[in-house]
Amino acid sequence: MFLKLLDIGCGEGKDSVFFARNGYDVTAFGISDAGIEETKRLSAEVVVDVKVFRTDLSDFKFTEQLDCLFLVMYCTILNLSIVEKSVITIRNTRTKMGCISLMCSYKSLL
Numbered sequence: 001m002f003l004k005l006l007d008i009g010c011g012e013g014k015d016s017v018f019f020a021r022n023g024y025d026v027t028a029f030g031i032s033d034a035g036i037e038e039t040k041r042l043s044a045e046v047v048v049d050v051k052v053f054r055t056d057l058s059d060f061k062f063t064e065q066l067d068c069l070f071l072v073m074y075c076t077i078l079n080l081s082i083v084e085k086s087v088i089t090i091r092n093t094r095t096k097m098g099c100i101s102l103m104c105s106y107k108s109l110l
Contacts, residue, residue: 013039020048
């Protein structure tokens with residue numbers, strides 16, 4: 001049985017494809033159309049299945065049971081409350097194994 005992993009903010013899909021190549025059932029999303037297209041291209045090139053779509057974390061609703069969440073945030077924003085809200089949303093998401101990988105780098109523009 002494959003572990004279900006959600007890659008939040010998948011960028012160009014390199015991590016999504018890595019997980020799919022290593023046996024995860026990967027769903028990924030991000031806000032960049034170019035990133036979504038690159039994720040699709042890369043997963044097709046490597047011949048792995050990554051379900052990918054465009055949405056923002058603040059709009060996404062966690063409806064299915066997951067095994068793992070994966071998120072790398074590079075935050076260069078003026079309002080830290082956006083990051084805090086995202087982290088709370090992720091923290092409140094239930095996963096079967098409780099596996100949440102979160103890496104956040106914050107740079108203030110102030």
